[in-house]
Amino acid sequence: MSTDRRTFLKLSAMAAASAAAARATGSQAAGISAAGISEDQARRTGDGVAWNKAPCRFCGTGCHVQVGTRGGKVVAIAGDQQAEVNKGLLCVKGYHVGLALYGEDRLRTPMLRNGGELVPISWEEAIGVIADRIELDPAGFAIYGSGQWTIPEGYANLKFMKGGLSNNHIDPNARLCMASAVTGFLATYGVDEPAGCYDDLDAADVVILWGNNPAEMHPVLFSRLIDRRSRGEEITLIDIGTRRTRSTAHAQHYLEFKPHSDLAIANGIAHLLLKNGTWDRDFVARNCAFRRDDEKGTLNGEAMSFEDYVAALESYTPAEVERISGVPAEKIRLLADLFGDRSLRITSLWCMGANQHTRGTAINSLIHGVHLLSGHFGRPGDAPTSLTGQPSACGTVREVGTLAHTLPGGRVVTNDKHRQYTEEQWRLPAGRINPKPGHHTVAMFEAWSKPKKEGGDIHTIWVQVTNPGQTLPNRNLLLEPGVKDPDKFLICSDVYPTATTAIADLVLPSAMWVEKNGMYGNSERRTQQWFKQVEPPGQARDDVWQLIAVARELYDRGHAGMKDKDGRFLFHMADAQGREVPVWRWERYYDINVDRALFEEYRPFSRLKHKDLAPYDVYAQARGLRWPVVEQPDGTWRETRFRFAAFDDPYVAKGREIEFYHSTTDDGRAQIWFRPYGDPPEMPDTDFPFWLCTGRVLEHWHSGTMTRRIPQLREAMPQAYVEMNRADAKRLGIQNGEQVRVESRRGAVEVPVWLGGRGEPPPGSVFVPFFDERTPINLVTLHLFDPFSKQPDYKKCAVKISRLPPSPPPQRPTPQRQGA
Amino acid sequence: MPVLSAVLTMSPDPRTRAELLRTLALDPRLSLGDPVEDRLPLVLESASREEDRQLWDQVAHSPGVVHCELAYADFSDLHLHPIS
Numbered sequence A: 001m002s003t004d005r006r007t008f009l010k011l012s013a014m015a016a017a018s019a020a021a022a023r024a025t026g027s028q029a030a031g032i033s034a035a036g037i038s039e040d041q042a043r044r045t046g047d048g049v050a051w052n053k054a055p056c057r058f059c060g061t062g063c064h065v066q067v068g069t070r071g072g073k074v075v076a077i078a079g080d081q082q083a084e085v086n087k088g089l090l091c092v093k094g095y096h097v098g099l100a101l102y103g104e105d106r107l108r109t110p111m112l113r114n115g116g117e118l119v120p121i122s123w124e125e126a127i128g129v130i131a132d133r134i135e136l137d138p139a140g141f142a143i144y145g146s147g148q149w150t151i152p153e154g155y156a157n158l159k160f161m162k163g164g165l166s167n168n169h170i171d172p173n174a175r176l177c178m179a180s181a182v183t184g185f186l187a188t189y190g191v192d193e194p195a196g197c198y199d200d201l202d203a204a205d206v207v208i209l210w211g212n213n214p215a216e217m218h219p220v221l222f223s224r225l226i227d228r229r230s231r232g233e234e235i236t237l238i239d240i241g242t243r244r245t246r247s248t249a250h251a252q253h254y255l256e257f258k259p260h261s262d263l264a265i266a267n268g269i270a271h272l273l274l275k276n277g278t279w280d281r282d283f284v285a286r287n288c289a290f291r292r293d294d295e296k297g298t299l300n301g302e303a304m305s306f307e308d309y310v311a312a313l314e315s316y317t318p319a320e321v322e323r324i325s326g327v328p329a330e331k332i333r334l335l336a337d338l339f340g341d342r343s344l345r346i347t348s349l350w351c352m353g354a355n356q357h358t359r360g361t362a363i364n365s366l367i368h369g370v371h372l373l374s375g376h377f378g379r380p381g382d383a384p385t386s387l388t389g390q391p392s393a394c395g396t397v398r399e400v401g402t403l404a405h406t407l408p409g410g411r412v413v414t415n416d417k418h419r420q421y422t423e424e425q426w427r428l429p430a431g432r433i434n435p436k437p438g439h440h441t442v443a444m445f446e447a448w449s450k451p452k453k454e455g456g457d458i459h460t461i462w463v464q465v466t467n468p469g470q471t472l473p474n475r476n477l478l479l480e481p482g483v484k485d486p487d488k489f490l491i492c493s494d495v496y497p498t499a500t501t502a503i504a505d506l507v508l509p510s511a512m513w514v515e516k517n518g519m520y521g522n523s524e525r526r527t528q529q530w531f532k533q534v535e536p537p538g539q540a541r542d543d544v545w546q547l548i549a550v551a552r553e554l555y556d557r558g559h560a561g562m563k564d565k566d567g568r569f570l571f572h573m574a575d576a577q578g579r580e581v582p583v584w585r586w587e588r589y590y591d592i593n594v595d596r597a598l599f600e601e602y603r604p605f606s607r608l609k610h611k612d613l614a615p616y617d618v619y620a621q622a623r624g625l626r627w628p629v630v631e632q633p634d635g636t637w638r639e640t641r642f643r644f645a646a647f648d649d650p651y652v653a654k655g656r657e658i659e660f661y662h663s664t665t666d667d668g669r670a671q672i673w674f675r676p677y678g679d680p681p682e683m684p685d686t687d688f689p690f691w692l693c694t695g696r697v698l699e700h701w702h703s704g705t706m707t708r709r710i711p712q713l714r715e716a717m718p719q720a721y722v723e724m725n726r727a728d729a730k731r732l733g734i735q736n737g738e739q740v741r742v743e744s745r746r747g748a749v750e751v752p753v754w755l756g757g758r759g760e761p762p763p764g765s766v767f768v769p770f771f772d773e774r775t776p777i778n779l780v781t782l783h784l785f786d787p788f789s790k791q792p793d794y795k796k797c798a799v800k801i802s803r804l805p806p807s808p809p810p811q812r813p814t815p816q817r818q819g820a
Numbered sequence B: 001m002p003v004l005s006a007v008l009t010m011s012p013d014p015r016t017r018a019e020l021l022r023t024l025a026l027d028p029r030l031s032l033g034d035p036v037e038d039r040l041p042l043v044l045e046s047a048s049r050e051e052d053r054q055l056w057d058q059v060a061h062s063p064g065v066v067h068c069e070l071a072y073a074d075f076s077d078l079h080l081h082p083i084s
């Protein structure tokens, strides 16, 4: 590298860091470009790097990066100075987002399994194979997608399945990570997604983490709190968890609870608010009603009187909650005192801990309930806010509606009017959309893994942008039988070989991130857009193209579902002159902006639930906008930071401070739920005496498909491990680093023990991360799920830990598909 | 030869902060910018990916560093796998 260039890079790097430091502290940073580089410097050196915006590919925080490209490659990454979310900063994964494109084993060609081996085939053959599988029995075909699907990808898949095949067997991996948050919001407010936003973290006096570890999982978000505190602001951080984590290290109070007993803690807070008379009478009288489960087990339950609510909570005294949860009574009183103080601003954060829970809907609604009962709602800093793990779990799964029972914009297949509206928007003949919900994730894979003659009605699943081979719970039940059944077929579109491509019959190479156009929606209702900046490798192609090519193949074969009521192709797209563009041909795919066309088609759906979206071109100029985004008289578009609050939300009726305008009771009220604590379905016993919790680590993103290809991240966290408490290890004679067997009633893995590592589980419990495909902990986990959200519980099941003989047997290999 | 820049959030304790600045200034691979309140911009230069990782860890775990975030990374000199 020449001295000039190196000097330039150093100058650029320093400019970016100085600007970010200034931005983060609210100081001025003059003369800095979007990438943090002084435009003078860039001109002087003629560096030749082109900079463009994109959201980070990884977590649901939704940081914006500036992507530097030169010679057709991504060569640099900078935090985006113009982005409100991250103010020019990125976590260690954000830096590596550019390198994630360049693992040497990127998939580059379609491959079909033949005699047990994956053999390269052409795209034409691959598209033909998928069409054949659909034609075999369209009702037995399923799509398993992702919270990493872009908004247009999710929308196109939904339209293809529900509008084209009249088949509702489409569900995303987000079912496994945030479905209980959705049902919690729906049951409480009648509409999904948080009312608050990240700005709450800048205003809160108290932040409560409910089974959440943002220091590792949402690090840039967490840094807002750390930064405020290091500037001398007083913020009380309370960590309610089942193991000590990096977030605990920053908390003033750590409340360690027995797994599953978070329900008792929430009920204990409500009990004390009522007993102490510190609940917010006025807020509740104007804005809330009370609710409990009904006998039919419906999501909306039944109304209950305030008196019944008080009586139901009677037994949740601090002493009783201590008995159930193990949290000392004085800590329950501390929480109740904080919630009872209206001069404070309190923000609750949660993610997988509350969601991956067989009572996930219940604990989600109880957290909302504590905020509503205490009136800690609707002011900046007063908010119950769930976070998402994936970059577009909100934008794609929850808003577009790629779940088995949903239609775009918060509609459901069971509602006649919703189906009718959707059919009209899609120009379909009346009655095309099937009114019966499809299989949710666990049911979909159960149906795939069960022989047809035993009722296994799914013969083919097309997996896109996700890795169920590693992330489904209880893999021995949900995957292995299907892998061995010759009638079953698995298609997988991905960017790298994974535990899923290893068992797939057809593997399709996909473009990723800035190799294609895209849109995401992050955890704070922020819709983000980016343009393609580099070419994908080899024959890798956009996921939307793959889908449209299959749809067109079916259309050409005469499949009626691929035509609208006028006989036009389901994905008819035209140029500015109105001429049809054959976007199903790869060489013509980028003749128009297909993302733009799909997004503009989807946009009107967003208004029913007041989640209004702006035109595509507005997002192209912005660093994301939080919906509802409403056009102003001067033609500009205004985003909304605080929903349901009159001072910011344009949809609150005049004269009201707060209005829950999608109330399930049609009276503008939110529901405060009573939901009792009950034991979890599996608990430690003499045979399996430990609780197992699974989760993520800072360095690796979910199943590690991308981050394990990046040497620095791989070296920093090379393999999975089991965290144990030192006292348990000592009692069992286990040394730090020793290989042990973690075994449940469903399966086992062998991993080394890490004592005093990242986290510190209490006696009687262990933690294993799921990023390492060589030691798939989901052979061990439980597939039981929440009755409303159908989200499985990855956070607790019973296991035993055994020492291995001196020469341990070889690791169980990832199963390979036999034959084709 | 990766070049990255980071923003460190420094401890509010003046003595710890002064000691941190003194220690970081001794490492020739680091260039320190002007602190903005509790935030310190700095550039990390290393000879290889391995050193880059090790240097990042060393900086992030230095006494007095409360938090460490990335602002810029250039990896144009790394061997990236061909795109076709």
Ligand code: SF4
Residues within 6 Å of the ligand: A056, A057, A058, A059, A060, A061, A062, A063, A086, A089, A090, A091, A092, A093, A094, A095, A217, A218, A219, A220, A221
């Ligand atoms: S916090 Fe999440 S979105 Fe932000 S840089 Fe890190 S991984 Fe990317």
